[in-house]
Amino acid sequence: MANILILGAGMMGSAMSVPARDNGNAVRIMGTPLDDLIIAHARETGRHLMMKRALPDGIRFETFGADALGDALDWAEMLICGVSSFGVDWFGESIVPRVPERLPVLSVTKGLIDNGDGTLTPFPRLWARHTDKRVSINAIGGPCTSYELAERRHSSVVFCGDDVDVLRRLKDALETDYYHISLSTDVEGVECAVALKNAFALAVTLAVGMTETTDGEGCDQAYNPQAALFAQCVREMSRVLALVNADQANLVYGAGDLYVTIYGGRTRMLGTLLGRGLSFDQAMKRLDGVTLESVVIARRVANAIRLSAERGEARLESFPLLMHVDALLSGTTGLEIPWKAIETEG
C-alpha cells in the first residue's frame, strides 16, 4: 500500500502502526529525541515500553537524527505525527519546515493553542504557519485509546483536514475491519470538540472523588453525580463550539471522547483527587508533578472564554462547571460544585 513514517514513539503514535501494518503498509517508527529508550526497547523486544504490548512485525524502529529524518522523509508517502501535545512546538519548528508538499501529515495530537486574545487555534493550523509550502496537515479525532487500538478493538475515529481527496487516501491506507474512519473538512470543529474532552473529563471525575469522600476510597461508583456533571459538560461543550462558530454536529466527537477519557488515565486520577478535596498542588504531588494535557487545555479554554466575555462575546455564567475547574486548578477556590448555577429554567 504505502510507506508510512510515524514520527514520535509515544503510545498513540506507536499504536497507529497496528492498523497501518494490518493493512499491508510499510512502516517506520522514528522516535523524537526523548524517545530513545522506547526505540531501544522496541528493537530488542518488539514491544512498547509504556503500552506494554507487542507491536506488529516488520516495523523499522529508528532513533531521531537529522540525517535519518531526511532519509525517512524521502522514503515516506504518509507522515503520522505521534508527538504528545508537549512536543507540538518541536514538531512545528523542527519537522514541519522539512516536510515536502507531496507528503501528507496525519497527527494524533489533540489540543488547541490559546492565541492570547480569546481565540483558540488547532494544532494543524499552528503547524501550517511553520512552512511556506502547501503541506496538507490533517488530524485524528474521536474516542480511541492507544492500548485498545493495539488490541484491535473496534474504534471509531474521524480524520479531519482541508482536502477530502487527501483524507480519502489516508483512510484507504489505514482503515481495517476494526479501525473505522469518518472524514471531515471541519478542522476547527473537530479539533475543538476533541480537545474539550480533556478539560471536561476533569470535571466529571470530580464526582468520583466526592463519592470516595463519603464512602471511602475504592467504593462503588456513584453515577447520578457523574451523569449530572456529564450532562452539564455536554451543555458547556456545545456552548464552546458555538463560541468558535463550529458545527454542533461535532458535539458527538466531544461526547464520545469524554465518555472514554473518564474511564482511565491520569486525567481521571487528577479529577478524582480534586474531588476528594485535595488542592491542585497536593494533587500534583501525588501525580509526581507531571503536567497533564487536560490541565493545559482547561486553562486555555477558560482563558479564551474569559477574554471573549470581556469583549461581550460570551457570558461566563454559561460555563459554570469549566470555570469552577479552572478556579480549582489555579487554587483560588476549594471544591464546591456550582449546582445552583447548573440548574436551568425555560
Next chain:
Amino acid sequence: MANILILGAGMMGSAMSVPARDNGNAVRIMGTPLDDLIIAHARETGRHLMMKRALPDGIRFETFGADALGDALDWAEMLICGVSSFGVDWFGESIVPRVPERLPVLSVTKGLIDNGDGTLTPFPRLWARHTDKRVSINAIGGPCTSYELAERRHSSVVFCGDDVDVLRRLKDALETDYYHISLSTDVEGVECAVALKNAFALAVTLAVGMTETTDGEGCDQAYNPQAALFAQCVREMSRVLALVNADQANLVYGAGDLYVTIYGGRTRMLGTLLGRGLSFDQAMKRLDGVTLESVVIARRVANAIRLSAERGEARLESFPLLMHVDALLSGTTGLEIPWKAIETEG
C-alpha cells in the same frame, strides 16, 4: 411545606420520598394494586423491598383501595405518579379521571407511546386525554437512579410541564442540597430525550458483550467500542429530536441519562447478552422473560422512524444503530454492528 401523595411504590416513586421528607413535606405512599408486598414490607421494616434501603421516617404507607384513594387525593397538594411504564394505562384510566384540577401531578415514568402513524406521544400528553379537567401533568427527566437518590447523592433532574408557575411550586417542595432541579416547558423535547436513552443504552452495552466474547466474561471493559457506539447514539438521538421538532438543547438530558443507564440494571444486562451473540429469545430466557422498558421504547421509536421514512420525512440510513438494535430485538438478524454505515464524510 406540602402534603405529597406518591402513588405507586416502585423504586423510583418511593425514592422520591427522600427529598420530599428531607424538605419537610408530609408524605403518603400508596401502592398500586401490584404493590401490596412492598407496602407490607415497608410498614413492617421501614425499608423498601427491592431497593433494599431504609425509607425516611414519618411516611404513611397504604395499600391501594378506591376509598383510600379518594381520601388521599382530598388530602394531597401534590401527586407524584410512581408507576412503571407498564402501569401507564392503569394510571391514565383509573387515576387521572379522579384527579382534581387543583392537584398537580408529577410523574417519574419515562416513555413514549407509539400512535401507530409514526408519531410518538409522551405520557403526560397521553394522560391528559383521560380527563376533561385542566389537570397539570408534569414529568421528571434527567439521569437519576432510585437507589442513589435514596442515598442522597447529588442528582440533577429536569421537571417539565406546561405551566412554569406549577413547575416552580413542585421544585420548591422537592429541591434539597443534593436534589437539583431544572425546569422546562418543552415537554415533548424532554420526554423524547429521556425516553430515547433506554433504547440507546441497549446499543452501547452491545459493546460490553462483544468484548466478553473475545476476552471472557468479567473481563476488563473495552471503552473504544463503547465510546464509538456512545457517540453514534448521541448522533442518532439528535436526529430523533430533529424528527419530532424538539429543541436540540434537550440532547444533554438524553446523553446524561444514557451515561447512567449504561452502568447497571437489566437494560445493560440485555445489551450485554445480545452483544455476546445470544438471540433475543435466548437473552430473554436468561432475564426470566420480564419485558424491559428499553425494549418497548426501542421498538416504538424504530417503528415511528420507519413510518416517517415511508412518508419521506426521515431516512432509515440516518439511524443505522437503532435500526440494528430493532432488528436484533425482532430476531431478523444476528449481531453485526453497522460500522460502515456509522462512518460519515463531509
